Amino acid sequence: MSGEDLLVVRGLVAGYGAAPVLHAVDLTVPAGTIAAVVGANGAGKTTLLRAVSGMLRPSAGQVLLDGDDLRGTPVEQLVRRGMAHVPEGRGVIGELTVDENLRLGGLWRRDRADADRALDEVYQLFEPLARRRRHLGHQLSGGERQMLALGRALVGRPRLLLLDEPSLGLAPRVVARAMALLRQLRDTTGLTVLLVEQNVRSALSIADQGVVMSLGRVVTTAPAERLRDDVELRHAYLGF
Amino acid sequence: MDRFVFLTLDGLSRGAVYAAFALALVLIWRAARVVNFAQGAMAVAAAYVAYGVAAATGSYWLGFLAALAAGLLLGAVVDRALMRHIDHASPLNPVIVALGLVLLIQAVLGMVYGSEFRPAETPFSRGAFSVGGLAVLSPYDLFVFATVGVVVGALAWIFARTAVGLRMRAAAFAPEVSRLLGVNVGGMLTLGWALASAVGALAAMLVIPTELGLHPHAMDLVFVSAFTAAVVGGLDSPPGAVVGGLVVGLLLSYVSGYAGSDLTPLAVLVLLLAVLLVRPGGLFAPVAARRV
Amino acid sequence: MSATRAATPPRQHSADEARQAGPPHRGGTLLRHLAVVAVAGLLVFGLSYAVEPFRNFQLATVAAYLCATAGLTVLTGLNGQLSLGHGALMATGAYTVAFGQNAFADRGFTGHWLLPISLAAAVLTTVVVGAVVGVAAARLRGPYLAGVTLAVAVVVPALTVTFDGVFNGEQGLSVPVEPPPLALGAYFPYERWQLWIAAGATLLALLLLANLVRSRYGRTFRAVRDDEVAARLAGIHVARTQVLAFVVSAATAGLGGALLAVLAQSVSPGAFSLTLSLFLLMAVVIGGLGRLAGAVWGAVLLVALPDLSHSVTELLTLSPAAAQRLEGNLPLAIFGVTLIVVMIAAPGGVQGLLSRLGRALLARRPGRRS
Numbered sequence: 087m088s089g090e091d092l093l094v095v096r097g098l099v100a101g102y103g104a105a106p107v108l109h110a111v112d113l114t115v116p117a118g119t120i121a122a123v124v125g126a127n128g129a130g131k132t133t134l135l136r137a138v139s140g141m142l143r144p145s146a147g148q149v150l151l152d153g154d155d156l157r158g159t160p161v162e163q164l165v166r167r168g169m170a171h172v173p174e175g176r177g178v179i180g181e182l183t184v185d186e187n188l189r190l191g192g193l194w195r196r197d198r199a200d201a202d203r204a205l206d207e208v209y210q211l212f213e214p215l216a217r218r219r220r221h222l223g224h225q226l227s228g229g230e231r232q233m234l235a236l237g238r239a240l241v242g243r244p245r246l247l248l249l250d251e252p253s254l255g256l257a258p259r260v261v262a263r264a265m266a267l268l269r270q271l272r273d274t275t276g277l278t279v280l281l282v283e284q285n286v287r288s289a290l291s292i293a294d295q296g297v298v299m300s301l302g303r304v305v306t307t308a309p310a311e312r313l314r315d316d317v318e319l320r321h322a323y324l325g326f
Numbered sequence: 327m328d329r330f331v332f333l334t335l336d337g338l339s340r341g342a343v344y345a346a347f348a349l350a351l352v353l354i355w356r357a358a359r360v361v362n363f364a365q366g367a368m369a370v371a372a373a374y375v376a377y378g379v380a381a382a383t384g385s386y387w388l389g390f391l392a393a394l395a396a397g398l399l400l401g402a403v404v405d406r407a408l409m410r411h412i413d414h415a416s417p418l419n420p421v422i423v424a425l426g427l428v429l430l431i432q433a434v435l436g437m438v439y440g441s442e443f444r445p446a447e448t449p450f451s452r453g454a455f456s457v458g459g460l461a462v463l464s465p466y467d468l469f470v471f472a473t474v475g476v477v478v479g480a481l482a483w484i485f486a487r488t489a490v491g492l493r494m495r496a497a498a499f500a501p502e503v504s505r506l507l508g509v510n511v512g513g514m515l516t517l518g519w520a521l522a523s524a525v526g527a528l529a530a531m532l533v534i535p536t537e538l539g540l541h542p543h544a545m546d547l548v549f550v551s552a553f554t555a556a557v558v559g560g561l562d563s564p565p566g567a568v569v570g571g572l573v574v575g576l577l578l579s580y581v582s583g584y585a586g587s588d589l590t591p592l593a594v595l596v597l598l599l600a601v602l603l604v605r606p607g608g609l610f611a612p613v614a615a616r617r618v
Numbered sequence: 619m620s621a622t623r624a625a626t627p628p629r630q631h632s633a634d635e636a637r638q639a640g641p642p643h644r645g646g647t648l649l650r651h652l653a654v655v656a657v658a659g660l661l662v663f664g665l666s667y668a669v670e671p672f673r674n675f676q677l678a679t680v681a682a683y684l685c686a687t688a689g690l691t692v693l694t695g696l697n698g699q700l701s702l703g704h705g706a707l708m709a710t711g712a713y714t715v716a717f718g719q720n721a722f723a724d725r726g727f728t729g730h731w732l733l734p735i736s737l738a739a740a741v742l743t744t745v746v747v748g749a750v751v752g753v754a755a756a757r758l759r760g761p762y763l764a765g766v767t768l769a770v771a772v773v774v775p776a777l778t779v780t781f782d783g784v785f786n787g788e789q790g791l792s793v794p795v796e797p798p799p800l801a802l803g804a805y806f807p808y809e810r811w812q813l814w815i816a817a818g819a820t821l822l823a824l825l826l827l828a829n830l831v832r833s834r835y836g837r838t839f840r841a842v843r844d845d846e847v848a849a850r851l852a853g854i855h856v857a858r859t860q861v862l863a864f865v866v867s868a869a870t871a872g873l874g875g876a877l878l879a880v881l882a883q884s885v886s887p888g889a890f891s892l893t894l895s896l897f898l899l900m901a902v903v904i905g906g907l908g909r910l911a912g913a914v915w916g917a918v919l920l921v922a923l924p925d926l927s928h929s930v931t932e933l934l935t936l937s938p939a940a941a942q943r944l945e946g947n948l949p950l951a952i953f954g955v956t957l958i959v960v961m962i963a964a965p966g967g968v969q970g971l972l973s974r975l976g977r978a979l980l981a982r983r984p985g986r987r988s
Binding site: 355360361363408411412417418419421422423425426427428429430431432433434436437440441543546547549550553554557561586588589591592594595598599602603606 | 694698700702754757758760761762764765766768769770772773776777779780892893896899900903939943944946947948949950951953954955956957958961962
Binding site for chain 1: 489492493495496499500502503504505506507508509510511
């Protein structure tokens with residue numbers, strides 16, 4: 087649990103056409119913490135994650151992972167740098183089996199022995215996946231896909247996990263379990279998480295830091311407990 | 327009855343070649359969502375390479391290997407140099423580029439080699455064995471079955487059981503997600519093109535000796551028949567391509583045997599129309615919509 | 619920018635436009651087209667006296683190809699259906715006119731009015747064949763359509779060999795055509811007469827086609843190409859539209875093939891192989907999909923390139939065998955390369971480049987805002 091910043095985003099500008107979606111976004115995530123980015127639809131949260139992971143080329147600004155500038159790094163290389171991105175909709179590959187999806191997460195690793203160990207650990211962590219190893223991705227329920235997407239990211243033993251709306255379409259109990267799991271991973275392995283969520287309550291319940299976005303800008307950054315507990319702050323920025 | 331057995335076995339032998347070629351088409355379709363209309367011309371070019379190498383070295387087998395290598399190379403080059411740079415917004419664009427490639431390849435072959443039919447030798451005799459008075463298969467037919475069997479088996483094993491096969495499938499099904507997981511999607515696509523082109527080259531090497539000979543348009547009708555086979559089996563289904571190939575081979579053999587070889591092109595067209603109008607998804611179930 | 623979107627308004631627009639009652643100046647469009655046709659006709663008339671007989675023959679050939687490329691431009695560019703089989707449709711028209719002229723000659727009929735009858739019969743027959751293929755094709759899209767039309771292109775020439783009693787196999791049939799009427803003078807060049815016939819038929823076909831493109835049907839074609847679902851929701855009957863587009867292009871292809879047969883005074887399967895179908899498609903793409911003016915470029919290329927490659931081959935000193943190989947294949951090679959380059963670099967084709975150039979020049983004029 088060091089105090090250094092694992093992810094630093096400075097002045098990020100990015101978009102899909104003439105008008106940028108993100109306007110000079112600044113963000114810092116210390117190692118071993120969970121940062122939750124919240125905001126309404128269209129605030130640019132997904133765009134932010136895509137710009138950080140390189141799926142979208144930013145037109146200006148910097149993304150630093152552990153001090154290294156990620157500019158020019160192709161998307162395929164990011165797992166090797168320790169960044170795993172679980173995209174919107176989870177990206178479970180329906181035509182592949184559970185086992186194949188999970189193995190895919192670790193194929194890039196040179197250390198095959200450790201990759202196999204990581205796979206076993208993920209199976210232990212997500213027991214339902216172990217039971218449905220041979221099933222195709224599209225045969226899984228929403229909660230199981232969530233586990234699969236998360237497990238697949240974890241097989242690569244990432245340092246930083248980018249999660250885009252993990253609670254989308256899931257029952258509250260499943261969401262709660264997922265959030266608890268993230269907290270557990272942070273506590274036991276020092277995993278750093280950048281979490282984008284519309285479900286503000288559950289996101290803030292496990293986060294260390296809350297980042298509120300609106301219309302492509304960061305409106306406020308505050309420790310999560312302040313956002314949770316300070317009523318005025320909550321009203322002003324989160325509307326409840 | 328004798329005739330029927332003979333035609334059946336002969337049809338299966340032709341069908342094996344169509345199966346291989348159809349598999350090549352399906353491979354590229356699954357990877358790139360493109361029907362490679364230039365597959366036939368690329369295969370013929372590889373066959374000409376074999377012809378040149380065999381003539382220079384005197385060895386059929388060296389020529390055979392050269393054809394496979396040429397196929398691999400040509401597939402990779404076509405993907406990297408051409409297909410990468412096309413705007414895929416319209417589905418017509420890659421088809422038109424492929425057709426331009428057909429013209430170019432056939433023209434260059436015509437300029438260099440001329441368009442007379444060159445005899446293509448076979449490594450094994452094409453005379454049929456007799457079993458109990460029936461003419462059945464020839465050693466060449468057995469060679470065809472064995473080669474196609476090995477190739478199909480090898481491809482199935484690569485895709486289902488190896489890491490690179492898993493990467494190729496992932497890259498085809500979900501390119502964006504695969505990139506995030508560290509898969510070199512572009513490289514896998516090129517590999518797919520190279521493999522498919524090599525399989526096409528193999529099919530050309532197997533079928534051309536049984537036709538009138540090697541010449542720039544030698545694979546035109548084979549392409550149409552193999553395309554029909556791929557459609558019959560379903561463009562997304564590799565096992566379908568193999569079954570489709572055998573079906574087309576059998577059909578053409580029966581038509582040729584009982585109605586006359588002049589009618590075989592028409593039979594292919596009728597079959598293609600029939601399948602597309604009645605079961606456009608092919609005999610095997612169509613795949614659900616792709617997600618990224 | 620992709621080829622088929624070279625001349626498109628936004629998607630939703632086309633579907634709605636197509637449902638409107640009609641253009642506000644329907645009479646104006648027809649008049650404008652008539653004026654263009656009249657001017658073109660005068661131009662051709664003048665040219666036919668100004669240039670030597672061989673060039674007249676070449677211009678006549680361009681006219682014949684233009685019928686086919688114009689129809690194909692409408693089918694592929696405007697309606698989005700990729701057909702690789704129009705060479706076979708041209709063959710249908712060609713053989714029909716051959717049968718017609720031979721039937722008249724066998725029965726001893728003469729007269730210049732017989733040729734239009736044969737041409738009309740050719741168009742009609744090709745329309746029927748086109749309708750059959752079009753109905754089958756209407757349900758197909760993309761590579762499936764391409765594959766079926768490819769099969770048609772490969773199979774149809776083979777039919778002439780199968781039924782060689784009727785079609786006389788590889789040798790083909792001759793097409794007897796009357797010499798020019800005596801009223802024109804005893805020394806009237808035959809090629810000029812050929813040009814008049816071809817140009818007359820072609821200009822008529824183009825007039826009809828241009829009016830169709832401008833009409834509600836033309837908008838319907840585009841609407842279906844751009845967004846089938848939207849078109850269906852706007853009340854357009856998609857299958858009927860597809861068949862209509864196919865039939866129209868078949869009619870012009872049949873006319874073009876018939877004209878070629880009349881010009882060459884013979885017809886044989888070799889002249890209508892798969893390569894011709896590909897050539898037609900290439901000509902249309904290089905000309906610029908969807909623009910009738912582009913079809914003119916395409917037709918010109920179809921005649922100019924073989925001529926050019928003949929001249930190039932003459933310049934080089936090669937053995938007769940090598941020269942023949944080079945000359946026969948050079949146009950194909952050039953077509954192939956140009957096609958690849960055009961699709962990758964300038965999907966709008968020649969006409970598209972010219973349009974862009976024109977717009978760029980206009981935008982630079984002082985006092986104008988772009």
